[in-house]
Amino acid sequence: MVVVDRPEGALTEDAVDHVVIVGAGQAGGDLAASLREMSFAGRITMIGGEDSYPYSRHPLSKTFLREKKPRSELLLRPEETYERFDIDVQRGVRVVSIERENKRVLLDDGRIVDYDALVLATGGSPRTYPDDSLADASNVFYLRAAEHADGLRGHLTPGARLTVIGGGYIGLEVAAVARGLGLEVTVVEREERLLARVTSPVTSAFFAQVHDEEGVVLRTGRSVSSFRVGPDRRLTAVVLDDDTTIETDVCLIGIGLRPDTELAQAAGLEVSDGVLVDSTLRTSDPAIFAIGDVARFPSRDSGETRRLESIPNCTEQARALARTLTGGTEPFDAVPWFWSDQYDMKLQVVGLANPSDVVIVRRDPDRKRGFAVFYLRYDEVCAAEIVSSPRDFAIAKKLVHQRAIVDPGKLADPAVPLKDLLSKATSTPAVS
Numbered sequence: 001m002v003v004v005d006r007p008e009g010a011l012t013e014d015a016v017d018h019v020v021i022v023g024a025g026q027a028g029g030d031l032a033a034s035l036r037e038m039s040f041a042g043r044i045t046m047i048g049g050e051d052s053y054p055y056s057r058h059p060l061s062k063t064f065l066r067e068k069k070p071r072s073e074l075l076l077r078p079e080e081t082y083e084r085f086d087i088d089v090q091r092g093v094r095v096v097s098i099e100r101e102n103k104r105v106l107l108d109d110g111r112i113v114d115y116d117a118l119v120l121a122t123g124g125s126p127r128t129y130p131d132d133s134l135a136d137a138s139n140v141f142y143l144r145a146a147e148h149a150d151g152l153r154g155h156l157t158p159g160a161r162l163t164v165i166g167g168g169y170i171g172l173e174v175a176a177v178a179r180g181l182g183l184e185v186t187v188v189e190r191e192e193r194l195l196a197r198v199t200s201p202v203t204s205a206f207f208a209q210v211h212d213e214e215g216v217v218l219r220t221g222r223s224v225s226s227f228r229v230g231p232d233r234r235l236t237a238v239v240l241d242d243d244t245t246i247e248t249d250v251c252l253i254g255i256g257l258r259p260d261t262e263l264a265q266a267a268g269l270e271v272s273d274g275v276l277v278d279s280t281l282r283t284s285d286p287a288i289f290a291i292g293d294v295a296r297f298p299s300r301d302s303g304e305t306r307r308l309e310s311i312p313n314c315t316e317q318a319r320a321l322a323r324t325l326t327g328g329t330e331p332f333d334a335v336p337w338f339w340s341d342q343y344d345m346k347l348q349v350v351g352l353a354n355p356s357d358v359v360i361v362r363r364d365p366d367r368k369r370g371f372a373v374f375y376l377r378y379d380e381v382c383a384a385e386i387v388s389s390p391r392d393f394a395i396a397k398k399l400v401h402q403r404a405i406v407d408p409g410k411l412a413d414p415a416v417p418l419k420d421l422l423s424k425a426t427s428t429p430a431v432s
């Protein structure tokens with residue numbers, strides 16, 4: 001275990017009577033719940049810009065998009081939980097500034113809230129397309145909030161032509177849902193392959209093949225050169241840099257996230273594509289922390305900083321911070337993992353791969369839509385991508401956690417059960 005020296009002026013357990021959380025999303029909601037689970041007896045105030053209790057965003061590109069369901073089904077926890085656990089949730093109100101010297105925040109309705117510990121869980125906003133012509137087009141959507149999914153769903157009618165800009169997880173999940181609903185779908189991706197930022201070329205090629213089989217037209221290595229918008233403010237076509245014109249009835253833009261760092265920046269905290277935190281998730285002000293999509297933290301392997309956009313990351317950071325705020329001193333040190341659902345497949349990813357890692361592909365010829373990719377760094381299993389085998393994923397997670405040293409030939413051989421490799425693996429103690 002690594003013990004972290006508290007910086008001068010840092011919180012002690014006694015000093016924290018009131019935790020104020022800015023942002024009532026996944027990370028904020030999980031932190032409030034974790035604090036109570038860890039018997040935090042002080043006040044908790046969560047201030048959220050959306051007019052909702054914390055809800056899950058992952059169904060917005062999957063089940064909730066496919067089929068209209070009550071918003072209440074998205075909630076992370078039933079509404080009454082917050083009252084029962086004495087968590088004050090202020091909904092539909094934004095924090096507009098932080099007064100660090102007085103330890104208080106100002107809300108957009110004029111109220112002032114004092115804090116002992118302030119947590120920034122402000123997430124992010126979709127990166128928008130830098131093209132003014134799209135500003136108020138009625139059939140162009142981004143996807144971050146429940147109302148975006150409701151708006152997009154209204155246009156997903158059989159036979160309509162959907163153009164998805166961005167071949168990342170969200171774009172591909174929406175493409176899969178839209179094909180299931182009978183739309184004609186084209187995906188435009190600037191990089192040479194799908195999921196280029198987040199998976200190996202092998203996994204990218206696999207998903208490209210599946211989307212192709214499902215009837216999605218893929219335009220990788222192509223950028224948008226212009227949008228055609230009619231006088232009625234409807235987008236009618238997307239023109240690519242090879243002069244191809246894609247006639248369009250509805251468009252989804254999924255080109256990434258811009259972390260919401262404005263508050264932190266205005267308050268003079270260190271910010272660089274995210275709010276910079278140390279291994280205890282503390283910002284450059286010892287009384288202010290950041291978690292979730294907005295937090296840029298030091299990686300356990302390299303010490304480089306990174307920002308992750310995933311639910312497990314939110315949940316694990318929330319738990320780590322709750323431990324710190326209740327007197328713990330252990331740093332945040334979780335192995336990242338993630339999942340994506342497309343058609344009948346579940347992709348699960350654990351660890352973070354580097355381009356220099358050795359790639360081992362494990363493919364069972366009897367399973368058309370299932371395979372695994374493992375990454376070895378200095379002979380240790382450091383990351384894995386598993387398609388449609390939650391059981392293998394559970395074992396892969398253990399291999400990555402252990403940084404297991406395995407025989408690459410056996411790892412690639414589907415006849416050798418993965419669990420056998422686990423029991424025979426040599427594990428390397430984590431570097432502390």
Ligand SMILES: Cc1cc2nc3c(=O)[nH]c(=O)nc-3n(C[C@H](O)[C@H](O)[C@H](O)COP(=O)(O)OP(=O)(O)OC[C@H]3O[C@@H](n4cnc5c(N)ncnc54)[C@H](O)[C@@H]3O)c2cc1C
Nearest residue numbers: 023025026027049057058094095122123292293309310311
């Ligand atoms: C469509 C979609 C599908 C996804 N699918 C998956 C998936 O399959 N698996 C997975 O692991 N992850 C998935 N994710 C990512 C995951 O949902 C995010 O990582 C997670 O929601 C981030 O939570 P957060 O609390 O950091 O931020 P958010 O959920 O964005 O919450 C931040 C909240 O802070 C509020 N806020 C911001 N500024 C202020 C302010 N000044 N005052 C008050 N409130 C403020 C915002 O309004 C927002 O409600 C998906 C995301 C999307 C959008």
